[in-house]
Amino acid sequence: MTKNIMIVGVGGQGSLLASKLLGHLLLTEGYDVKVSEVHGMSQRGGSVVTYVRFGEKVYSPIIDKGEADFIVSFEKLEAARWIEYLKPDGRIVVNTQEIDPMPVIIGSASYPENLIDKMENLDIKVDAMDCLSLAEQAGSAKAVNIVLMGRLSKYFDISEEAWKNAIRACVPAKFVEINLKAFDLGRGNI
Amino acid sequence: MKTLMLGNKALARGLYEAGCSIVSSYPGTPSTEVTEEAAKYDEIYCEWAPNEKVAMEVAFGASLAGKRSFCGMKHVGLNVAADPLFTCSYTGVNGGMVICVADDAGMHSSQNEQDSRHYAIAAKVPMLEPSDSSETLEFTKRAFELSEKFDTPVIIKMCTRIAHSQSVVETSERINIEPKKYEKNAPKYVMMPGYAKLRHPFVEKRTEALTEYAENCYFNRVEMASTKIGVITSSTSYQYVKEVFGENASILKLGMINPLPKNLILDFAKKVDKLIIIEELDPIIETHCRALGLDVTGKDVMPIEGEFSQSLIAEKLGLSVPTGKKLEENLPIRPPVMCAGCPHRGIFFTLSKNKCTVLGDIGCYTLGAVAPLNAMDMTLCMGASISAVHGFNKANGPESQNKTVAVIGDSTFMHSGMTGLANIAYNQSNSTVIILDNSITGMTGHQQNPTTGYNIKGDPAGKIDLETLCRAIGFNRVRVVDPYNLAECDAVLKEELAADEPSVIISRRPCVLLKYVKIKPALKLDENKCIGCKSCMRLGCPAISFKNKKIHIDSTLCVGCGVCQQLCKFDALKVQEG
Numbered sequence: 001m002t003k004n005i006m007i008v009g010v011g012g013q014g015s016l017l018a019s020k021l022l023g024h025l026l027l028t029e030g031y032d033v034k035v036s037e038v039h040g041m042s043q044r045g046g047s048v049v050t051y052v053r054f055g056e057k058v059y060s061p062i063i064d065k066g067e068a069d070f071i072v073s074f075e076k077l078e079a080a081r082w083i084e085y086l087k088p089d090g091r092i093v094v095n096t097q098e099i100d101p102m103p104v105i106i107g108s109a110s111y112p113e114n115l116i117d118k119m120e121n122l123d124i125k126v127d128a129m130d131c132l133s134l135a136e137q138a139g140s141a142k143a144v145n146i147v148l149m150g151r152l153s154k155y156f157d158i159s160e161e162a163w164k165n166a167i168r169a170c171v172p173a174k175f176v177e178i179n180l181k182a183f184d185l186g187r188g189n190i
Numbered sequence: 191m192k193t194l195m196l197g198n199k200a201l202a203r204g205l206y207e208a209g210c211s212i213v214s215s216y217p218g219t220p221s222t223e224v225t226e227e228a229a230k231y232d233e234i235y236c237e238w239a240p241n242e243k244v245a246m247e248v249a250f251g252a253s254l255a256g257k258r259s260f261c262g263m264k265h266v267g268l269n270v271a272a273d274p275l276f277t278c279s280y281t282g283v284n285g286g287m288v289i290c291v292a293d294d295a296g297m298h299s300s301q302n303e304q305d306s307r308h309y310a311i312a313a314k315v316p317m318l319e320p321s322d323s324s325e326t327l328e329f330t331k332r333a334f335e336l337s338e339k340f341d342t343p344v345i346i347k348m349c350t351r352i353a354h355s356q357s358v359v360e361t362s363e364r365i366n367i368e369p370k371k372y373e374k375n376a377p378k379y380v381m382m383p384g385y386a387k388l389r390h391p392f393v394e395k396r397t398e399a400l401t402e403y404a405e406n407c408y409f410n411r412v413e414m415a416s417t418k419i420g421v422i423t424s425s426t427s428y429q430y431v432k433e434v435f436g437e438n439a440s441i442l443k444l445g446m447i448n449p450l451p452k453n454l455i456l457d458f459a460k461k462v463d464k465l466i467i468i469e470e471l472d473p474i475i476e477t478h479c480r481a482l483g484l485d486v487t488g489k490d491v492m493p494i495e496g497e498f499s500q501s502l503i504a505e506k507l508g509l510s511v512p513t514g515k516k517l518e519e520n521l522p523i524r525p526p527v528m529c530a531g532c533p534h535r536g537i538f539f540t541l542s543k544n545k546c547t548v549l550g551d552i553g554c555y556t557l558g559a560v561a562p563l564n565a566m567d568m569t570l571c572m573g574a575s576i577s578a579v580h581g582f583n584k585a586n587g588p589e590s591q592n593k594t595v596a597v598i599g600d601s602t603f604m605h606s607g608m609t610g611l612a613n614i615a616y617n618q619s620n621s622t623v624i625i626l627d628n629s630i631t632g633m634t635g636h637q638q639n640p641t642t643g644y645n646i647k648g649d650p651a652g653k654i655d656l657e658t659l660c661r662a663i664g665f666n667r668v669r670v671v672d673p674y675n676l677a678e679c680d681a682v683l684k685e686e687l688a689a690d691e692p693s694v695i696i697s698r699r700p701c702v703l704l705k706y707v708k709i710k711p712a713l714k715l716d717e718n719k720c721i722g723c724k725s726c727m728r729l730g731c732p733a734i735s736f737k738n739k740k741i742h743i744d745s746t747l748c749v750g751c752g753v754c755q756q757l758c759k760f761d762a763l764k765v766q767e768g
């Protein structure tokens with residue numbers, strides 16, 4: 001059975017590192033893997049989505065509505081935007097950070113309230129946490145992506161060491177320590 | 191070795207392994223990484239050309255000289271390079287010549303959704319269409335063999351989902367290709383009428399030979415399973431079809447999309463009860479099948495617009511699709527925006543304030559079209575801003591020329607703005623052209639261009655001086671402004687619009703995302719001074735928002751450019767000490 005992970009967030013938040021890490025990890029674990037990214041406009045603060053699919057043999061590189069086993073969201077509003085892509089029994093791991101989109105900034109819309117509650121009211125399995133604080137605690141606001149990976153790792157039958165090896169393989173040497181700490185904080189080890 | 195590889199990177203790997211030695215391309219999403227990745231191999235000479243036509247002609251010249259050569263571009267780039275394409279189909283090649291064109295169904299980052307397959311048909315050149323990274327690598331290597339065997343340029347057609355998806359590939363070593371000798375052969379390479387008339391029959395015969403080849407070649411394959419349904423498909427659609435049907439349909443997967451086989455399709459059709467054609471964009475395989483007299487399901491149920499997916503195909507064919515839980519909530523959209531500190535912002539603010547009519551172009555600055563700046567009236571294709579402002583002013587004369595401008599980026603100007611500028615100088619309209627020189631090709635992710643002084647490897651290179659160039663073309667009035675200085679922008683814009691001869695304003699400041707640009711500390715709000723007038727918010731800077739009746743500065747985004755300070759009458763935005 002093919003498993004589907006969607007990574008959603010705001011352009012510039014570092015979702016490409018998260019998908020690189022997952023790709024590396026899952027390939028090492030012996031799965032067939034496909035990762036689909038949208039490049040180009042992604043630096044520019046727009047809504048971005050990455051698909052990671054793995055299994056014995058993966059065909060399509062993309063994930064449709066109702067197909068994601070996991071959604072990893074870097075931002076709260078983006079979690080709400082993509083929630084329809086989650087399987088009814090899937091799980092969403094979400095960073096509770098709020099980043100105002102332009103319509104909110106210029107006052108033509110407001111940032112919706114209580115999004116986490118609203119998702120939970122639909123009986124969706126939501127795992128929400130303030131990843132920005134944990135990343136800062138680990139030593140860099142940029143480590144939000146690895147905090148999220150730490151959290152996601154709890155739901156996988158893959159050894160913690162394999163995850164950490166993937167971090168070592170994908171992150172520049174001088175940031176490995178910070179990122180390993182971010183992973184531990186996300187996973188709840190410390 | 192098995193690795194996960196982006197489709198574009200796999201194409202670059204294919205170039206390397208095939209012994210390709212010359213690459214000339216112009217960037218364009220989703221094709222850019224092919225050339226960026228190729229540039230990492232020392233064995234391949236790589237360059238960014240000023241535009242796609244130049245790139246293709248460079249690749250052609252290298253092929254003529256006897257080397258395996260390549261050029262890459264996005265779908266609309268092939269419009270620009272169509273001229274050399276149509277005639278190098280006649281000349282054929284010496285060293286193998288491969289062209290990559292990347293389509294963008296769904297328009298993730300493009301101004302239209304044209305289907306490049308039409309070009310292969312019209313120019314009568316073979317086109318290959320891989321369906322994942324592994325095929326991309328293999329097809330690229332075989333494309334060179336095909337090119338040399340049939341004496342033709344070969345096009346590899348990518349699409350966003352193949353170009354920007356990673357899948358597993360197995361790499362091998364670079365082969366050693368003995369360069370072909372260049373031998374003068376005017377009847378083959380000098381395409382004047384007398385010789386071209388002799389080459390056209392060659393092209394027709396080559397198409398016949400290629401059609402024969404397509405009947406039984408590596409690129410096309412039949413996967414027999416249930417014969418109730420037969421699907422003919424290609425590219426990324428093949429992957430969706432496998433996902434939807436599994437063993438419940440037989441598949442004819444076409445990797446060579448031009449020319450299309452006849453007997454292979456007719457034989458496949460005979461073996462299945464119902465024939466469905468699944469192809470993104472235009473009905474090309476479908477039209478071919480209908481011409482063969484086959485009764486098929488195609489664009490009568492499948493859309494011409496947009497990208498496909500497994501669910502879209504299933505739904506259109508009346509099969510069930512999964513659904514998820516939806517929040518009943520009006521969620522604000524999150525469109526891309528100009529970055530905090532983007533040098534384009536100051537100019538667009540000035541244009542908006544002066545209520546100018548702005549004929550725009552393509553690049554990051556096209557984002558000047560959206561709220562709150564709303565400072566763009568037109569965007570068509572690269573270079574069109576300058577030519578169109580001339581036409582606009584010729585048509586409306588004094589009524590328009592004092593408030594109408596063209597805006598164009600540095601890379602776009604080098605791509606196709608210069609010829610339009612020559613037209614203004616020659617045919618004399620009183621037009622004002624603003625060149626937004628941020629010292630990089632921003633939109634496609636920071637590629638060097640002829641104005642930046644560096645080549646694709648980041649080494650020093652020739653640098654074209656825009657002021658000198660514009661003067662040489664015939665402009666007497668060439669002004670340079672700093673877009674972070676709003677007063678200067680406003681004054682110069684007013685002067686140049688009022689002047690009774692054509693002028694160029696160069697707005698110069700490097701893109702804030704460039705590594706060498708020093709970012710200043712975030713500004714700090716003086717809560718006592720801010721009265722919440724929102725004057726600074728007219729800039730549409732993503733670092734400034736409104737919270738609790740006052741401005742809020744997002745310190746993770748603000749780069750201290752200071753443009754907002756110039757709009758604050760209350761001195762509430764402060765430079766941080768230290």
Ligand SMILES: Cc1ncc(C[n+]2csc(CCOP(=O)(O)OP(=O)(O)O)c2C)c(N)n1
Pocket residue numbers: 216217218219264266267268270301552553554555572598599600601602603626628630631632633634
């Ligand atoms: C014919 C063609 N080729 C390539 C592209 C892709 N493309 C869009 S904008 C752009 C260049 C933008 O660079 P520049 O003009 O310097 O503006 P910036 O983005 O830096 O503001 C490119 C290559 C295109 N749209 N059309």
